Amino acid sequence: MSRNEPVDPRVRLAISQWPDDAPRGAVTTFCAEHGISRKTFYLLRSRATAEGPAALLEPKSRRPHTSPTQLGDDIKTQALQVRASLEQSGLDHGPISVHAKMTAMGLPAPSTASLSRVFRDAGVARAAPNKRPRASSMRRSSCTAGDRGFSWIGKTTSRTVDRENRRGSTAAFAAVEQTKQDGIPVRAFC
Template sequence: MSKSQPDIKIRHAVATWSEDSPRGAVTAFCRKHNVSRAWFYRVRAAASEVGPVKALEKKPTVPKTMPTVTEPAMIELLLDTRADLQDRGLDHGPLSVIAKLSRMGLKPPSRATVARIFVRAGMVVPEPRKKPRSAYKRFVYPQPNACWQIDSTEWQLAGGKKVAIFQLIDDHSRLALASLVATGETSAAAIAVVTQAIDRHGTPQRFLSDNGTALNPTRRGRSGALVEFLKALGVEPITGKPYKPTTQGKNERFHQTLHRYLHRQPPASTMTALQAQVDAFDLYYNNEREHQGLPAGMTPIEAWNATPKTPPPLTPAPVSPCRERQSAQRTVNRSGSVTILGTHFKLGKEHIGTIVHVLYDDADIMFFGAQGTEIITHPRPPRGTRYVGNGKPSGVAADPRGARKKRTTYPQLKPRNPTHQDELSTQS
């Protein structure tokens, strides 16, 4: 095999080769200097065409055509697309840029090629020690509605007020089921966003959350309003282990994507304006953004539609054939009590001015604090009962553990005028 660039002395000997050299001299020369006969005669042809001196110049070994080289127009389009996605607060890595161009009907280069283009342009700092994506093992439920995940993240309005954004996603498809901007992480807001998602997409089999008091305080030794609400629908509420946020990793990554988007939007001055921005983000997230946790080239809505839904859970038999469980909110008055179903219920002076969440059916009536902590549970009193105490002497503070109180027995009272019976509307 010949050398790629033989020494100048060898090229000179070839360029000035005598035409009357003996037979076999060329073969011997090539073997001695480890060059090919083809190269020998190329140099001889160049010497005849441009002269011996010009033929001595070394030419770069660049191919005439390079079909695998990315065209400058494509490089410019890749860089512009990345900049546009970044300005809009959307994911702008190589896979996101490729997905964007592919859905426009173009054929961008491979992920590795796009990544090298971004590095050469100075847009990306290489991270050679970063853990490869293949090293992570994800658990995914096999069907939509098999399990939902909920969590909230904090955000600040333009005026400095902090609010909570509840985000609810489907574990299988990563579909953004519903999002809600609320004044804080409360059980009432959690129930509202879950109700909204159920109305849109049906009822899930399982429901995953963290151990927050507004979501699922079961591991803290008490129940919660959201837990009771889900159980009434036949849904199994589950939680991750304490101090193990990776269990809710899909939600945490969802928050990160939302925050990046909101940081690029005009600061919202009201909760209504922020809700509009969150709704616009959900629309893009579900229908346009190819999710890297899904099969290649799929958006959450495509993954949601690709697999049959898990059947809804069997709803537990109602405690009464006459009435289903309903909910309401009340503010504790100055005497430490609330009025519901025409009856005054004593909760205690330590709850004055707070908002309580009430769940009731024909058998029981339960009171929960704003963070989902159970305050007290009574059997539903007979119609006409004017007042129900909390079973404690005046001035005694509530049990800090929030334990279930003893049920109270009621005397038989004359029913009040049925026209004065208060009715409550079911809270969605």
């Protein structure tokens, strides 16, 4: 039986009816037969004595009692008020701007993702399905693992333009006949 799998109700019933004067080694044998640990047995047994045998038949909820990272209603209200004031003044009123404004005002500022979720839940965010995702404008580097690292160069250097990234980069390549003693070490960046 895996650790996250709940214990079978028949096993729970047997544990709740376990006699106090069971012979020595009976718990170990019982646990081995039913595929549970002795620790689980004793946890269930103590729960049965504390809460009664009926409480043992159903597993306890694994849901946490509190959610410490959940935003409070006061912070949500403050965020919505800051957003409304930015919108009234004609400024950008997105999550990034609201986060910056709340930080500047000395208020506890949740993350931009949390602010976005608050605005969406409150119904004040405008849906923009035709808007491009933010990461779509980032280009992937065309460098390979061999392009990175130290290269030994002498007199042969060339200026190239990386067309994909649209920036200039100095590429330095050593001629095949050049040796390490002829050149100087440079770091080749992509």
